[in-house]
Amino acid sequence: MAKIVGILNTSHVPAIGKAIHQNLQQDPYWKPFFDGFPPIRAWLDRVKPDIVVSCFNDHGLNFFLDKQPTFAIGAAPEYRSEDEGWGIPTMPSFPGAEDLSWHIRDRLIRDEFDMVTCQEMLVDHAFTLPMALLWPEQKWPVRSVPVCVNTVLFPLPSARRCYKLGEAIGRAIAAFPEDAKVLVIGSGGLSHQLEGERAGFINKEFDLKFMDSMVNDPQWATQFSDVDLVEQAGNEGVELLSWLIARGTVAGAVKVVHSNFHIPISNTAAATMLLEPV
Known part of the structure; x- marks a missing residue:
C-alpha cells in the first residue's frame, strides 16, 4: 500500500526562481533561505520518495477570476510550466502519477469534495519552485499529483x-494499492501582503505560532475564517491553506526533520518545514 513518508511545506516567492537562475544561492540576501534546503535534500536522498502530491494555489496560469474552482486536481501524464512574466525560466516537464491522481480524485468525490478534474494542467511557480528547491538539478526522480x-x-x-480535504487525501493515499512512498508538499506563504494600505505586512508572531501548530496542534488555524486569515497573515498569506491541506494528510503525530524561517525575501516571511510521521 502507498505510504506518506513526509510533509514538506515551503514558500514559493517568484523571486526565488530568478535567484536560482542567477546562481544567487550564496548571496547574503538569499543565503539564509537557501541554507534551509541541504538537510532536506539529504533526507530525500535517504528516503527516496516515488510520488509527490503537491498542494498549491494557481496564479492565473490555469484559472482566472472568470473560472476559479475551489479545488482542482491534475490527472495528466505530464505537467508543463510556461512563462509567467516573472523572469523565471521554464523547467523540464513533470511526469504525472495518473493512477494515483484518478484514485485520489474518485475517493475525494465520494467523500463529498467537488473536485475539478484537469486532464491537462499547466503548473506555475507555486508548483515548480518547491520542486526545484528539492531537486536543483531539475531531473525529477518522482511522479506528481497536483x-x-x-x-x-x-x-x-x-x-x-482545507484541513478536512487533507484528511481525505491522506485516506485516499493509504488506500492506494501500489507500494509507493509519497511526499506531500504544501506550497505558499507565510505572511505577506503585496498591495493596498498594508503592503509589506508581515506577522512573525502569527507565523511562528502557525509553524508550531503544524506539530503540536495541527487544527489550531482552523479556528480562523478567511477574513481572519487575511487580518493575521496578509492578503497573500492565505496561501497557508496549502500547508493545512498537506498537514491534514497525516492523521497521527509528526516530528520536525528540519525547519527554517527567514524575514524577508521579497516582502514575504519565508518558511520551510519538513515533517515526518512518527
Missing part, C-alpha cells in the same frame, strides 16, 4: 475545510 486550492477569489475555502 492539487490546486483557490486563494484568490473570495470567499475562500475555510481553513477547516
